[in-house]
Amino acid sequence: MASNPAVNAVRSWASDLVPARGPARRLAVLTVVQATGFGLFLSSSAIFFRSTIGLSAGQVGFGLSAAGLAGMLFTVPIGRLADRFGPRLPLLISYAALAVLFAAYCGVTGFAGFLVLAALISVCETSSHPLRMALTHQVFQEDERVRVSAQMRSVFNVGFMLGAAIAGGALAVGSRTAFYAVALITALAHACCALITWRLPAQKQEAAAVGAPKGAQPRSGLRDFRFVSLALLCGVLEFYQPILTVALPLWIITHTEAPSSVNAVLLLLDTVLVIAFQVAASRGAETAPGAARMLRRSGLLLAACCLVFAVTQDIPAVVAVPLLLVGTAVLVLGELSQAAGSWGLSLHLPPEGKQGEYQGVFALGRGLQQTAGPFLVTALAVGQGRLGWMILAAVLLLAGLACPPLARSAEAAKAKAASAAGTPAGEQNAAEPEPAR
Structure with a gap:
């Protein structure tokens, strides 16, 4: 029986959405886990900062803007560390730090603590994207990199939707305990990301980290x-x-x-x-x-x-x-x-x-x-x-x-x-x- 071109096209489209076994699938799991934590926290944090910590809307806005600026200032220096040691190690440290930092929100009682934690989290989160892109460059062949990046973006949206749905339940409760649960679940998600990163193939990053030309080095x-x-x-x-x-x-x-x-x-x-x-x-x-x-x-x-x-x-x-x-x-x-x-x-x-x-x-x-x-x-x-x-x-x-x-x-x-x-x-x-x- 002749195959239906429309059915074949749908099957091809669906198969492209699923990352291949090996590093691509591990990265997909990492992305879904991180996106779930990100969606959970982002969808509920602003309300909890006001109702639980007692910050004003102006303090929340200023703190998050200052944190965003801190994140921008550190992307290039952290990228240079990835060139020296390979991206896997800085990425692993970033996820481990995020696990600790999100859990630390349970002890925040005022604006100063919020500002410090938000800035440190922004530094780690902002640097994680370029580090993952550098990791993608090193682990995958040239003709695979964009496709893998596209698959990661698709699964990120799946994870974000899941996290936002969980956030809806936390906001419905609206208590201090619910805020602590959001912070700890987000911390657990990033701890899982650190574990997945640790299990990614190390020798490819190490080989790439020392693979730069020995002649004149490229400018900054x-x-x-x-x-x-x-x-x-x-x-x-x-x-x-x-x-x-x-x-x-x-x-x-x-x-x-x-x-x-x-x-x-x-x-x-x-x-x-x-x-x-x-x-x-x-x-x-x-x-x-x-x-x-x-x-x-x-x-x-x-x-x-x-x-x-x-x-x-x-x-x-x-x-x-x-x-x-x-x-x-x-x-x-x-x-x-x-x-x-x-x-x-x-x-x-x-x-x-x-x-x-x-x-x-x-x-x-x-x-x-x-x-x-x-x-x-x-x-x-x-x-x-x-x-x-x-x-x-x-x-x-x-x-x-x-x-x-x-x-x-x-x-x-x-x-x-x-x-x-x-x-x-x-x-x-x-x-x-x-x-x-």
């Missing part, structure tokens, strides 16, 4: 203008995050006739589509030029979604709600392309032996989104209405269009530097051992 990633520019452009394209979680909810209740409850539907739509299609949408980002083209596509799509959202101002709900759904679907397509393109550039462009440092530099783009994004998108979209959405669309479009030429220049500079150091570009990747399956 912070002085690599092209790479820093690409990191910041990716951060601008990542404004989809505050658009979805900050600007759009405020836009719905202040400028549209749509019910506020539609925001929950939009968030659920985003999460489900990312889980289902991130892996499929990442095909083509296995090279730097392909990744840059995906970022250009992301800019086009995100600009388009801004224009769709602008149309929903002051029109009947029966029209506004479908347009908000369409705009969110377009935003998700841009989000999927941005994620894949950023992985591709961050994995392909760093020089050999500097993957950890360059991953730390690339994380500065995300820091830009986290610190400036909520204010900028809210000031434009909510503050200026349709005109603000159009300005935001232009910014996102220009950011996407700038990525391909800048990526070509960065790749050419990398090849020239490798040639000057006597190491052909890509030689180290070819020498990497095949990961165990």
